[in-house]
Amino acid sequence: MIQIENATKTFGQGDSAFTALRDVSVDIAANEFFTLLGPSGCGKTTLLRLIAGFEPPTKGAILLSGSDISRLPPNQRPVNTVFQNYALFPHMSVAQNIAFGLEMLGKPKAEIAKTVDEMLRLVRMEELKDRRTSEISGGQQQRVALARALAPHPQVLLLDEPLSALDLKLRKEMQIELKRLQSETGITFVFVTHDQEEALTMSDRVAVMNAGRILQVGSPRDIYERPSERFVANFIGESNFLDAERIGGDVTLAAGGSFAAAVPEGVPEGKVSVLIRPEHIRVRGGQPEAGELSAKVETVVYSGDATTLHLRLATGEVLKARMANAPDSDAAVPAEGQDAAVSIAPGAVTVLRD
Amino acid sequence: MSEATTHRPTYRPGELEAEANAADNRNRWLLSLPALVIIVCAAAGPLLVMVVYSFLTPGDYGNVKWEFSLEGWIGTLVQRDIFDDTLMWADAHLSIFWRSLSLSLITTFLTLIFGVPTAWFIATQPPSRKQFWLFLVTVPFWTNLLVRTIAIQELIRSEGVINLVLLKIGIITEPIQMMFTDFAIGFGMTYVYLPLMVLPVYAAVDKLDFRLVEAAHDLYAGRWTAFRRVILPLIKPGIIAGSILVFVPSLGAYVTPRVLGGGKNLMFGNLIELQFGAGRNWPLGAALSLMLMAAVMVSLIFYVRVTSREQADG
Numbered sequence: 001m002i003q004i005e006n007a008t009k010t011f012g013q014g015d016s017a018f019t020a021l022r023d024v025s026v027d028i029a030a031n032e033f034f035t036l037l038g039p040s041g042c043g044k045t046t047l048l049r050l051i052a053g054f055e056p057p058t059k060g061a062i063l064l065s066g067s068d069i070s071r072l073p074p075n076q077r078p079v080n081t082v083f084q085n086y087a088l089f090p091h092m093s094v095a096q097n098i099a100f101g102l103e104m105l106g107k108p109k110a111e112i113a114k115t116v117d118e119m120l121r122l123v124r125m126e127e128l129k130d131r132r133t134s135e136i137s138g139g140q141q142q143r144v145a146l147a148r149a150l151a152p153h154p155q156v157l158l159l160d161e162p163l164s165a166l167d168l169k170l171r172k173e174m175q176i177e178l179k180r181l182q183s184e185t186g187i188t189f190v191f192v193t194h195d196q197e198e199a200l201t202m203s204d205r206v207a208v209m210n211a212g213r214i215l216q217v218g219s220p221r222d223i224y225e226r227p228s229e230r231f232v233a234n235f236i237g238e239s240n241f242l243d244a245e246r247i248g249g250d251v252t253l254a255a256g257g258s259f260a261a262a263v264p265e266g267v268p269e270g271k272v273s274v275l276i277r278p279e280h281i282r283v284r285g286g287q288p289e290a291g292e293l294s295a296k297v298e299t300v301v302y303s304g305d306a307t308t309l310h311l312r313l314a315t316g317e318v319l320k321a322r323m324a325n326a327p328d329s330d331a332a333v334p335a336e337g338q339d340a341a342v343s344i345a346p347g348a349v350t351v352l353r354d
Numbered sequence: 355m356s357e358a359t360t361h362r363p364t365y366r367p368g369e370l371e372a373e374a375n376a377a378d379n380r381n382r383w384l385l386s387l388p389a390l391v392i393i394v395c396a397a398a399g400p401l402l403v404m405v406v407y408s409f410l411t412p413g414d415y416g417n418v419k420w421e422f423s424l425e426g427w428i429g430t431l432v433q434r435d436i437f438d439d440t441l442m443w444a445d446a447h448l449s450i451f452w453r454s455l456s457l458s459l460i461t462t463f464l465t466l467i468f469g470v471p472t473a474w475f476i477a478t479q480p481p482s483r484k485q486f487w488l489f490l491v492t493v494p495f496w497t498n499l500l501v502r503t504i505a506i507q508e509l510i511r512s513e514g515v516i517n518l519v520l521l522k523i524g525i526i527t528e529p530i531q532m533m534f535t536d537f538a539i540g541f542g543m544t545y546v547y548l549p550l551m552v553l554p555v556y557a558a559v560d561k562l563d564f565r566l567v568e569a570a571h572d573l574y575a576g577r578w579t580a581f582r583r584v585i586l587p588l589i590k591p592g593i594i595a596g597s598i599l600v601f602v603p604s605l606g607a608y609v610t611p612r613v614l615g616g617g618k619n620l621m622f623g624n625l626i627e628l629q630f631g632a633g634r635n636w637p638l639g640a641a642l643s644l645m646l647m648a649a650v651m652v653s654l655i656f657y658v659r660v661t662s663r664e665q666a667d668g
Contacts, residue, residue: 054568074571087569091587100583101573152574 001030001188002051002156007060009046020046022212023060028156028190029205033182035191037199038209039235044192045084047209048158051190052081064155075104080149081158085165086141088133094144095120095129101152119147122181139170146178150185159191163198175202196236200224208232225277228264229353233275240281240319241352246272251349255293255313261349273352278322280348283309285334288341295319295342297334307333311342408640416634426637430645447625454622457540457611458604462551464544465600469551470593476552477559484560491552499546503613506542507533510614534616542610547603551596558592591661598657602650622646 009021021043028034036044049055051062053074062070069077080101088097098119102112120126123143128136133144142162149157159178163171179202182189193199199206200220207217208231216228227233230241243254246269251261253274261274288294295311298318304325311319319342323333334340408426410418433444476487494502509515510532517529532538562585570580586593608623615621620628626646629639 052572054571074568075574075576079572081569081572083565083569085565087563087565089566089569089584100570100575104574104579148573 001032001065002028002190003061003063004028004047004051005061005063007047007050007057007062009043009050009055010058020212021050021057024212024214025060026207026214026217028188030188031186033179033189033191033202033204035193035199035203035206036209037193037196037206037235039194042209043212044194044209045160046212048081048160048190048192051156052079052158053077078155079158080152080154080156081160082145082149082162084160084162086145086162088141088144088148090132090134093130093132094125094136097133097144098147098151101148105152115151119151122150122184123147123177138165139174142166142174143177146181150181150187153185154187156188156190159189161192161194163193164195171198178202200236208235210235226262226264226350227275227352230273230275233350233352238278238320238322240276240278242274242276242313242317242319243315244272244274244349244351246270246351251351253293253349255315255317257291257293257344259344259349260347261351262347263351264353267351267353273354275350275352276319276344276348278308278320279306279324280345281319281321282343282345283311283321283323283334283340284332284343285338286341287339291343293342293344295340297336297338297340300333300336309333309340311340313342404640404643408637408644410637412635412637414634416630416636418636423637426635426641429635429638430641450620450622450625453536453619454605457536457543457621458601458607460540461543461547461604462597462601464540465548465551466593466597468544469548469596470555472548473552473555473592474559477556477562488553488556491549491556494546494549499609500613502546503542503610506538506545507613510538510541533614534618536615536619538614539607539611539619539621542614543604543607546610547600550599550603554595554599555589555592558589558595562588594657594660598653601653605649606646 004024004026007021007024008019010017010019012018024043024047036047038044046055050057050070053069053072053076057070060070061068064077064079089100092100095116098116099112102115107115116129117126120129123146125140125143125147128140133141136144142165145162162178163174166174175198178189178191191199191202200223203220205217205219206223207214208223208227209215210231216223216232218226223232224236227236233239233241244251245254246252246261246263246267248269249260249263250258251272251274252258283295283297293313295313298310298312301308301310302325306322306324309321309323311321313319321342407418409422409424411421411423411425413419428441429444430447431444432441433447434441472491476484476491479487507514511517512529512531512533514532516532517526520526521529532541566584566588567580570584575583606623607621608627611619611621611624615624622642623646626639626642629635629642633639
């Protein structure tokens, strides 16, 4: 559907030049909910603006269904954007905003009216269609922006952190709403966010970006459970990083214990860093048996649904373990200062490319 | 204040508030007194004098005689034949009205043509440079109007810079007569009133959210359509304000037509001046002044109606 080929974007010239995107290549499939995830300034919005046509790439190409669109102005691309601040036209009503794209495409009046009604129904805004955009709430503006961008039925919908201005409850609702809209319309969504949870819950695939590069592309499960490098692991969820020695697919932790591990491409044998998610670690009081590590409990933090333990391993490394709480689990959790035995779930160890 | 009321049962509810409001009102009147005095003495009073004078008979050496007469008002549009008292249109006045109106409209149009792109240019500069450009636009305000007008004269007179250059290059063999023409007046007024167009349009463009323009392009609008459908409606208040600010003083312009138009190409302001000076017809002058004011009022009412409708539904 969309192919980004070696896209580089540099702003400014000479000493003040700033490279927002460095040689980014990625394929986005048709009818996919694709998310660009990364901290602010990582280049995700720049990539979105390149696809929309607001900026030309400095180098590289953007292909839509096989044809190069990198030099087309935004009004000639079958791509629409939901802007971060919504960018609704303040001098038009809700319905006029939604009709704008259709009018520009020169659709007949009857068809425009019909599509606008459909869109109003799709985003549940029928009653407010004659309101000015300044007279509706943030969540409603958000829905109008969606309807306006969807009305011309673009091949691709670009969403630039559309939920960041909403409060938590509304954000959760809109996440579900967006998923529904995507499956109902069958349009490819490219979604930009810095919120890892949003990315994991909504996306078919996620591209994690940092410093102008795409570090990893994969399903939410891939990204979370098999991050390829430390930045990805750190950005998404809680992480433990431990030193280890790798021989083939086997990893021996510095703290002891041997595990079969997933290994990303391009990692040399020998000393490596590995990731273990806190929830993949089990802790019980007492001395370790075979396959378990010995540790000392430093702190115990209760947080409702789970308890997090900070453990000190024999190597001096700190290990976080997160255990789901059950009605009777209180007794099973070792107390602070106690010796504990740590077991790591099979398949929980991932080698990182540093 | 309502809390104070509830804590003192001797007062009826609302009584304290009413008293406080009354004191508040007194204070406001007192504070606005200086402004009121100025408005009454400097605007309403003289205006009343003009209204009264316009219904009196001209005195022999200027001034007025206290005899009621409609001649002042009649004289604005028609003139009496000195021999048989038949009335005919005052062609001289009508052509002056027409020249004032058309030159003011042309001036407004030209300041729009030059002012809107200038304002756009300034508003889209980086913030640090905006101040510099804005300063340049306001520089003419620091100079006396008469001096600026005479500077224009220096440019366009027969031995002026423009003619000298054109003669030197050989494009023309005889100097072009530009002084004392309608062109000279239009040119001068466009120059003088240009900042009054640039500043309000600048303010409107500066407020414009360019993400809306991006949104329009994203929704398949080309450059021209985006301008017409999104940019223009949003900067319209600034354009209307600028047009009024240029049109109103143009209509009553006095110095520029006097210096650049000479004695022949009169405008409304010069015609009024003539009645109070050499013409010695104060009632006619008063009536003409009131007519000019009425024209200004009409354009202001138009502005208010357009902008308030804008705010209500546009």
